Amino acid sequence: MGFFSAIKKMFGSEPAEEQKSQIQEQGDASALKDVQAPGQPETPAQQAADAEGPQAAAHAENEAADAIPAANPAAAGSAAQATAHAVSTVSAPAAVAASPAEEALTLRLREAEPRLSVWLGIVLEGVDETGDLLWQRLSFLLGALEAPPQETQAFVDDFRAWTQRMEYRQVEEFRSELQYRLALALDLEDEEDERSRLFIKITEGLARTRDQLARGLDSLFSSHGELDDAFWEELEELFIMADLGYEPSLELVERLKERARKEKITQASGMRALLMAEVEEIFRAPRRIAAVNPPEVVLMIGVNGVGKTTTIAKLAHRARMQGKKVMIAAADTFRAAAIEQLQVWAGRVGALFHAKAPGSDPASVAYEAMDRAVKEGVDVLFVDTAGRLQTKVNLMEELTKIRQVLGKKHPGAPHRSILVIDATTGQNALSQTKLFKEAAGVDELIITKLDGTAKGGVAIAVAMQHHLPITFVGLGEKLEDLRPFNGEDYARALLGQKDGGAA
Numbered sequence: 001m002g003f004f005s006a007i008k009k010m011f012g013s014e015p016a017e018e019q020k021s022q023i024q025e026q027g028d029a030s031a032l033k034d035v036q037a038p039g040q041p042e043t044p045a046q047q048a049a050d051a052e053g054p055q056a057a058a059h060a061e062n063e064a065a066d067a068i069p070a071a072n073p074a075a076a077g078s079a080a081q082a083t084a085h086a087v088s089t090v091s092a093p094a095a096v097a098a099s100p101a102e103e104a105l106t107l108r109l110r111e112a113e114p115r116l117s118v119w120l121g122i123v124l125e126g127v128d129e130t131g132d133l134l135w136q137r138l139s140f141l142l143g144a145l146e147a148p149p150q151e152t153q154a155f156v157d158d159f160r161a162w163t164q165r166m167e168y169r170q171v172e173e174f175r176s177e178l179q180y181r182l183a184l185a186l187d188l189e190d191e192e193d194e195r196s197r198l199f200i201k202i203t204e205g206l207a208r209t210r211d212q213l214a215r216g217l218d219s220l221f222s223s224h225g226e227l228d229d230a231f232w233e234e235l236e237e238l239f240i241m242a243d244l245g246y247e248p249s250l251e252l253v254e255r256l257k258e259r260a261r262k263e264k265i266t267q268a269s270g271m272r273a274l275l276m277a278e279v280e281e282i283f284r285a286p287r288r289i290a291a292v293n294p295p296e297v298v299l300m301i302g303v304n305g306v307g308k309t310t311t312i313a314k315l316a317h318r319a320r321m322q323g324k325k326v327m328i329a330a331a332d333t334f335r336a337a338a339i340e341q342l343q344v345w346a347g348r349v350g351a352l353f354h355a356k357a358p359g360s361d362p363a364s365v366a367y368e369a370m371d372r373a374v375k376e377g378v379d380v381l382f383v384d385t386a387g388r389l390q391t392k393v394n395l396m397e398e399l400t401k402i403r404q405v406l407g408k409k410h411p412g413a414p415h416r417s418i419l420v421i422d423a424t425t426g427q428n429a430l431s432q433t434k435l436f437k438e439a440a441g442v443d444e445l446i447i448t449k450l451d452g453t454a455k456g457g458v459a460i461a462v463a464m465q466h467h468l469p470i471t472f473v474g475l476g477e478k479l480e481d482l483r484p485f486n487g488e489d490y491a492r493a494l495l496g497q498k499d500g501g502a503a
Helices: 003-010 017-026 028-033 044-052 054-067 073-088 100-111 116-123 132-144 149-166 171-185 192-205 207-223 229-241 246-262 268-282 308-321 336-349 362-375 392-409 427-439 458-466 487-494
Strands: 296-301 326-330 352-354 380-384 416-422 444-448 470-474 482-484
Touching: 100 116, 100 132, 116 132, 116 171, 132 149, 149 171, 149 336, 171 308, 192 207, 192 487, 207 229, 207 268, 207 487, 229 246, 246 268, 246 458, 268 458, 268 487, 296 308, 296 392, 308 326, 308 336, 308 380, 308 470, 308 482, 326 336, 326 362, 336 352, 352 362, 362 380, 362 392, 392 427, 416 427, 427 458, 444 458, 458 470
Parallel strands: 296 380, 296 416, 326 352, 326 380, 416 444, 444 470
Antiparallel strands: 470 482
């Protein structure tokens, strides 16, 4: 569902000034405390208040309290379900016979800047911890954005269950995760607000690399006038020191020389913009073709210790938040701990899990998981594999066998082979990419542990040398910290350009 299209449809016209003043007189703070979702039936207390006045309302409130305990999760769930159902029957909040509290909240949303974080902030005002009020507010927000009732209910139920598993109660403990889930569910990751959040995280993660590289570039550009041999030699040394590696550094310098010649750049002062454009070009990846027939099968490869297990969990979490049914298969059968760890993560993110006893044939695990995924209507199947690098021959044989059994059961599978590499390993990431590319075939890369590394330049090297798209980057330990890779934002963050374009 398009976020801005929903806003345009619902809030295309300004509310009448008389309506504005009436609602504002109700008082935003008190209204927010009592807000219900659009269209929710009146409680006995409200009905009594309308018919007989304050005394009857108080009596009805006591009856309602006896009938439905405040802490009853089932009551909260049914209330949210009723909310979601009511939302689906109207085209806009204004069409519902809303209470003053609902009207006040709707008006505030209409007048606010159309950004997810702003709207979430308004909806969460006065909500400090989990409970009925939080679930009602979330249902209200999703309903206001015209999310289908069943999806609204599923989102709220899933998030409530997750907070219980994680033993979170305070909103500040999970607010960032909630915004991330909403962005995925509403397809908002390309929204400016989310892009800005991601740019800030990338900029913070690349701080050490940027400090080293940007400082050197500033010094180089200011100390040289002409683009002479001395300039190019110093630039090459600077790239090598930033962990691009020897060969990639040479290649990048040659590409910059050619671009400078074509664009007739002769002064060092013009090189920053040219370098930015070249790095963006390196990261430009071809569009991935999605699987025609589900399930989409994703083969996860990489050496032990790069964060492959948690990356699988984060990918599964993303897919789940996008409304997909997900399964994880533990085909790394040589480490019992790997199977147990993956099973724990599958439970946390709400994915199906398939495994066999430690020491089982990895291909048999993949085959059985594929068979089960087809029968159970799974949308995405992630297959974990071993990360042992004793010999290239053994690795090739094992991964080839897994590929064959997957393809036999489901033509076209695996649809993607994703290599996970660790940014902190620097040049080792280049050699790992070369080995797996030759042994198993690699379609795309995920780079983990970019938060705080001084070797962030390896992303340029691996993309340039192996011509593989980087699809995601790991920027922390939380589920929300695996984010889509954007070459333009990465170049700006790495080369010291601030958000908004100021150098």
